Amino acid sequence: MKSFTLFNPKSLGDAVGALAAPTSSVKVLAGGQDLLTEMKEHLVEPDKLVNLKGVPGLDRIEFTAAGACTIGALVTVGALEEHAGVRERLRVLAEAAGSVGSPQIRSVGTVGGNLCQRPRCWYYRSEHAKCLKKGGDECFSFSGQNKYNAILGGGPSYIVHPSDLAPALVALGATVTLKCSTGERQVALERFFTLPGEGDIRRETVLRDDEVLTHVHVPAPAAGMQSTYVKFRERGSYDFALASVALALWRDGARVKEARVVLGGVAPIPWRAKAAEAALAGAAFEAATFARAADGAVQGAEGFGQNDYKIPLTKGLVQRALQSCG
Amino acid sequence: MSTNEPTGAPLAPNQDPKAQEKPRKTRKIKTTKDVNGVPQEIEIEVEDVDGPRWGERKDLKVLNTELRRVDGPVKVTGRARYTHDVRLPGMVYARLLCCPYPSAEVTIDVQDALKLPGVEAAIVLETKTRFLGQPIAVVAGRTSDHADDALRALKVTYKPLPWAVDRAQALAEGAPNVRKNGNKGKPGQNGDRAEAEAAIAAAPAKLEATYSVPVQHHASLETHGVVIDYRGGEEATVYISTQWTFAAVGQVAELLGLKANQVTAIVEHMGGGFGSKFDLGSEGAVACRVAKELKKPVHLMLRRPDEFVMAGNRSGNRVTYKAGMNADGTLAGLVANAEKFGGLGDGSMARPPYVYSAGKTYSEVVAVYTNTDSNRAMRAPGHPQASFGMEAVLDELAYQLGLDLLEVRKANLKDKVWHRQLERVAKEIGWFEHPHRTKPGPNSGGKELGIGFGISTWGGGGSGGTECDVQLAKDGSVTVSVGTQDLGTGSRTLVTAIVAEEFGLQLGDVVARIGNSRLPSATGSGGSTTTGSLSPAVKDAAWNARNAFAEHLAPILKTEAALVRFAGGKVFSQANPNAAMTWKQACATLRDAGLNAHGKWDKDRAAALMGNGVHGAQAAKVEVDTLTGRVRVLEMVGIQDCGLPINRTAVRSQLNGGMVQSLSYALFEERVIDPVLGLALNANFEDYKLAGPSEIPKMTSIIDDDDQRSATIGMAEPAIVPGHSAIANAVHNACGARVRDLPLTPDKVLAALGRIA
Ligand SMILES: Cc1cc2nc3c(=O)[nH]c(=O)nc-3n(C[C@H](O)[C@H](O)[C@H](O)COP(=O)(O)OP(=O)(O)OC[C@H]3O[C@@H](n4cnc5c(N)ncnc54)[C@H](O)[C@@H]3O)c2cc1C
Numbered sequence A: 001m002k003s004f005t006l007f008n009p010k011s012l013g014d015a016v017g018a019l020a021a022p023t024s025s026v027k028v029l030a031g032g033q034d035l036l037t038e039m040k041e042h043l044v045e046p047d048k049l050v051n052l053k054g055v056p057g058l059d060r061i062e063f064t065a066a067g068a069c070t071i072g073a074l075v076t077v078g079a080l081e082e083h084a085g086v087r088e089r090l091r092v093l094a095e096a097a098g099s100v101g102s103p104q105i106r107s108v109g110t111v112g113g114n115l116c117q118r119p120r121c122w123y124y125r126s127e128h129a130k131c132l133k134k135g136g137d138e139c140f141s142f143s144g145q146n147k148y149n150a151i152l153g154g155g156p157s158y159i160v161h162p163s164d165l166a167p168a169l170v171a172l173g174a175t176v177t178l179k180c181s182t183g184e185r186q187v188a189l190e191r192f193f194t195l196p197g198e199g200d201i202r203r204e205t206v207l208r209d210d211e212v213l214t215h216v217h218v219p220a221p222a223a224g225m226q227s228t229y230v231k232f233r234e235r236g237s238y239d240f241a242l243a244s245v246a247l248a249l250w251r252d253g254a255r256v257k258e259a260r261v262v263l264g265g266v267a268p269i270p271w272r273a274k275a276a277e278a279a280l281a282g283a284a285f286e287a288a289t290f291a292r293a294a295d296g297a298v299q300g301a302e303g304f305g306q307n308d309y310k311i312p313l314t315k316g317l318v319q320r321a322l323q324s325c326g
Numbered sequence B: 001m002s003t004n005e006p007t008g009a010p011l012a013p014n015q016d017p018k019a020q021e022k023p024r025k026t027r028k029i030k031t032t033k034d035v036n037g038v039p040q041e042i043e044i045e046v047e048d049v050d051g052p053r054w055g056e057r058k059d060l061k062v063l064n065t066e067l068r069r070v071d072g073p074v075k076v077t078g079r080a081r082y083t084h085d086v087r088l089p090g091m092v093y094a095r096l097l098c099c100p101y102p103s104a105e106v107t108i109d110v111q112d113a114l115k116l117p118g119v120e121a122a123i124v125l126e127t128k129t130r131f132l133g134q135p136i137a138v139v140a141g142r143t144s145d146h147a148d149d150a151l152r153a154l155k156v157t158y159k160p161l162p163w164a165v166d167r168a169q170a171l172a173e174g175a176p177n178v179r180k181n182g183n184k185g186k187p188g189q190n191g192d193r194a195e196a197e198a199a200i201a202a203a204p205a206k207l208e209a210t211y212s213v214p215v216q217h218h219a220s221l222e223t224h225g226v227v228i229d230y231r232g233g234e235e236a237t238v239y240i241s242t243q244w245t246f247a248a249v250g251q252v253a254e255l256l257g258l259k260a261n262q263v264t265a266i267v268e269h270m271g272g273g274f275g276s277k278f279d280l281g282s283e284g285a286v287a288c289r290v291a292k293e294l295k296k297p298v299h300l301m302l303r304r305p306d307e308f309v310m311a312g313n314r315s316g317n318r319v320t321y322k323a324g325m326n327a328d329g330t331l332a333g334l335v336a337n338a339e340k341f342g343g344l345g346d347g348s349m350a351r352p353p354y355v356y357s358a359g360k361t362y363s364e365v366v367a368v369y370t371n372t373d374s375n376r377a378m379r380a381p382g383h384p385q386a387s388f389g390m391e392a393v394l395d396e397l398a399y400q401l402g403l404d405l406l407e408v409r410k411a412n413l414k415d416k417v418w419h420r421q422l423e424r425v426a427k428e429i430g431w432f433e434h435p436h437r438t439k440p441g442p443n444s445g446g447k448e449l450g451i452g453f454g455i456s457t458w459g460g461g462g463s464g465g466t467e468c469d470v471q472l473a474k475d476g477s478v479t480v481s482v483g484t485q486d487l488g489t490g491s492r493t494l495v496t497a498i499v500a501e502e503f504g505l506q507l508g509d510v511v512a513r514i515g516n517s518r519l520p521s522a523t524g525s526g527g528s529t530t531t532g533s534l535s536p537a538v539k540d541a542a543w544n545a546r547n548a549f550a551e552h553l554a555p556i557l558k559t560e561a562a563l564v565r566f567a568g569g570k571v572f573s574q575a576n577p578n579a580a581m582t583w584k585q586a587c588a589t590l591r592d593a594g595l596n597a598h599g600k601w602d603k604d605r606a607a608a609l610m611g612n613g614v615h616g617a618q619a620a621k622v623e624v625d626t627l628t629g630r631v632r633v634l635e636m637v638g639i640q641d642c643g644l645p646i647n648r649t650a651v652r653s654q655l656n657g658g659m660v661q662s663l664s665y666a667l668f669e670e671r672v673i674d675p676v677l678g679l680a681l682n683a684n685f686e687d688y689k690l691a692g693p694s695e696i697p698k699m700t701s702i703i704d705d706d707d708q709r710s711a712t713i714g715m716a717e718p719a720i721v722p723g724h725s726a727i728a729n730a731v732h733n734a735c736g737a738r739v740r741d742l743p744l745t746p747d748k749v750l751a752a753l754g755r756i757a
Helices: A012-020 A035-040 A077-082 A084-089 A091-098 A103-108 A111-116 A165-171 A274-280 A287-297 A310-324 B072-076 B111-115 B144-153 B167-171 B193-202 B247-256 B281-294 B304-310 B383-401 B405-411 B416-429 B491-502 B530-556 B583-588 B603-607 B648-667 B723-735 B746-752
Strands: A005-007 A026-029 A048-051 A061-063 A069-072 A175-180 A183-188 A212-218 A226-232 A243-252 A255-264 B026-035 B038-047 B092-098 B104-109 B119-124 B135-141 B155-160 B188-191 B205-213 B225-229 B236-240 B263-266 B298-301 B316-325 B331-341 B360-367 B447-458 B467-472 B478-481 B510-513 B564-567 B570-573 B576-582 B595-600 B614-625 B630-640 B698-703
Touching (some): A012 A026, A012 A048, A012 A175, A069 A084, A077 A084, A077 A111, A091 A165, A091 A226, A091 A243, A111 A165, A165 A243, A165 A255, A226 A310, A243 A310, A255 A287, A255 A310, A310 B746, B092 B119, B092 B144, B092 B281, B092 B304, B104 B135, B111 B119, B111 B144, B193 B316, B193 B331, B193 B360, B205 B383, B225 B281, B247 B281, B281 B298, B316 B383, B331 B383, B383 B405, B383 B447, B383 B723, B405 B416, B405 B447, B416 B447, B416 B698, B478 B491, B478 B530, B491 B510, B530 B564, B530 B583, B530 B595, B576 B583, B614 B723, B648 B698
Parallel strands (some): B092 B298, B236 B263, B478 B510, B630 B698
Antiparallel strands (some): A069 A212, A175 A183, A175 A212, A226 A243, A243 A255, B026 B038, B188 B360, B447 B614, B467 B595, B614 B630
16 A cells, blocks of 8 residues: 555544645544555555544443433444443444444444445446546446445445444434534434435545544434344355345334334435335334335335345345334 | 366266275284293284285274364464465565456556665566456565555556457457457367257156356465575575475476476465465466566565456356256256356366266367466366256256155166265255255245255375385484475375374374475375375385384394284284383384385375275255345255275365355355456455355264275365255255356345346
8 A cells, every 4th residue: 555644643633633734635544444445455545644543532332311322433333232221222223233244343443434434336446447436437337247236326326335333323313423623513414424416426425524523423212112223245254235224113002103214235325215114104013014114115226237136135124124123 | 287177977986895905815923922921832813915004994093083183283373384474584575466457458667666665676577468367567575565566656558458258258249369269169079969859858857947157266365376585596495385395396496597406395384275276377487587586585475356366266157958857857868068167278067967877968068268367276176067057957857847856866876875875964954854855945935944965076096106204213203204285184184193003103293294395205286186195105104114113123022023013102012912112112222313214105005095986965954035035054964985084074174164165156156357347346355255154054074984995085176066056956945946057146046036026
């Protein structure tokens, strides 16, 4: 990889200060699981890395008495998975964390890095393919090897968002704090991710180069929440999702009161399946409803050959997720 | 060493121990024996042998037991030194630049690279390429970082030329010529097509279907590479990750302008080859070139992405079978039209029908060439490819007729060893209690269980060229020396065990020196020939050493050499077992230089020690989620004969490893190249998916102890032949999803289930 200077700030202020007026290209470094790979493969070649690892206070998980949860950006995926409070109260998140990569990756990768990680599409990851994401003018997956690409989102880039935490956190209605040297802003996670057609096609989020994601906030779930994360991976040992479903569900006896259904692995962003949620709200908690929700989840989905299977797969996962709450 | 081309029709192994036995001869020795302090004349009958024998299995103390590998501790503690680990004073690190396109004209300006600090060489290797991944330049730097920087500083422009990387491109009209004479090889034909077609037409059940397997990678954990220690002058040492220690010597000598006796090859430990590492390779040749130019040691190990594109592969294939089955389950006829995809190479495919008798048969096998690296031998070349379609055809026809899948196999196998083996794996996996023995389970929307079978065959005999020394030192230590290599398969342990057995010692009493071309010569490790080539030579040396030691000890023990026995760490006369010396005491009587004996693989003597021809059968149990297409392999059972197992743990490791590697082939592995861009898309261990810990099913590996041949036979290859076929058949059996194209990924399973709109 290209040589770079490593800056180890001792405070958040120093960290965002270093991002404020970059004289050369700067990148934030957390666990490095993704960034270092990108650098080795020459997809990004920063001159300077701002290493967050020495910044105090970003590695904690805290619950308020009311049940709201704040997760520091440097909390590792493994720590999230193992946290007793998270397991007990935010099951969908604990399950999503447990499904990330392998134990080695979970022990190093951070929550902030997981939300900011870049796409895994193999055209994007191939230095010699000048794709849309890298400033080219074609998404090669459309007519190419698209087995792992998106069926939702409408292009023009067909990457899928790789994060497992993102669908779970969107289902929980999380927000994130983004901090720069002059202030900070709170963004609903659902708005944090951007479709390729919406913003800068080279990015997946609204995060600016001068910002650090410092915390994730999960509001206290309304009482009685059932939740689960169902992830389908080709290889169980470690793999990104071919499709996944984050489900949060509130029931009133035999009826569904409300549901949040967020899909992973099928769209360039964690995909809020609103038609599925609508099919569930107020409906009887039974197989026929699950089937309608499954149909709703893939409303508007379109495969272009090798990824067609993701449509029945996603439907199957939605049904499996609902069944598991029975 | 020719291990690439499969041997036409699979051979018919003979498991009958008598086929190989020689008549037993004995003679009587007159001697005296102390009975209650009174010497008495007695006669003892001893075996009169003209050469070494393994002896009765019941008498073996070390062989045929479960041995831990002798190099286990150094491997798990990281002390084992692999080629990659070699560090020498003044050494430079070399890196290859591989062409990312399948064919291109390349111009490379090396000037900027050469100006960088720490960079010692930048050399253009090729300006017009024929395969994706062909090395086009090499750089060398004082550290690997310097070399990496130099690579990036090369100014390269590619002018892509027309290419063909897949079947469609290779066979398209107007396709560029991949090889001089076009994109198809000369077809190999066997049998009478008309006769076979007629037999099929007359059969009550018929099938025509196309089956394919993708190009697979060897995926050795240690990449290919060498460290060449040459600093000018008259000597060089090559550390190399190879399956054949001695092959590198001559090649390196020639490239460096030295003589063979000036070059030493060292293969202390080796991280796997699976058939892909038989010679110096183009990377080794380049390393020699750099070493010669710089007169410095050169470290050149392939980086993983390069390993994926330039270091060989297992050829894919596509076979259209037409077959007919009689009402009794016997095949009436079979026609197979096969294409092999071995890149620039010819690919491999054992001649159909694979193992089974198939009535009237006709086969046509042809290579289709593409602009990708040449296939190399890979564990049982041609057999897994041939097994896949054959085992599927049997099941598909059996279902048509409502026949039991196990019985159909037996009906087409003359050799009863396979009947016995199939029944054993069937029993272990629960076939006889399985509900779907004659038709597949339902496409239910739920999870379904299925079972499938496959069988294998191989040779596994050895050949000449291996010699061995055994040395006994005055302090009682024992050394066995042979230049063979241990690929991770356990040959170091095998060598040690044979000598320990001979002298009634334990594994830890003997030290093996291997992996060095200054040691007695040995053949390459390919085609499961190592055991059959190595064990007779080592046994011969051990036997000679024992006879020599017995001669030496006879007067000391006041007995005849033929009566000297070595057992349990003691040495004694058979006539007076109570008057024993310890091994150490016995060795202390040797002269200062100890005792040296030599042995070799001699055709006649080896014939009594090694055999050829093995059988195997495997069964797989899977769970298919018919809603999502997810396939989980729950259980695999494998049985394998191998004559006399030298180390039962090693044999079972080979079986387990074979099952895991075939599971990975069944479910995940596949080289993916974008045909339009010409780029390798999954040349890394994240996207090229190998089975990992969670994929490993319950595995039962069974050594077929009904095989009582007193002969050693290699069995690494057959272990990998049938697993993927059994898994694909099990998926079909579970829910009716017949996927005719590996790997069995969820997209294909869902398509086969008719669940994709
Ligand atoms: C083999 C492999 C398998 C994986 N499998 C999965 C999987 O199954 N599911 C899944 O969800 N993930 C998976 N991952 C991704 C892994 O979880 C992420 O790479 C990891 O979480 C990234 O975290 P990190 O701390 O290492 O980030 P880094 O690599 O340090 O950073 C990643 C990116 O985020 C930016 N960044 C990091 N932290 C911040 C911050 N606080 N503020 C602003 N920007 C930031 C960096 O600049 C960089 O661009 C896998 C990764 C690998 C290598």
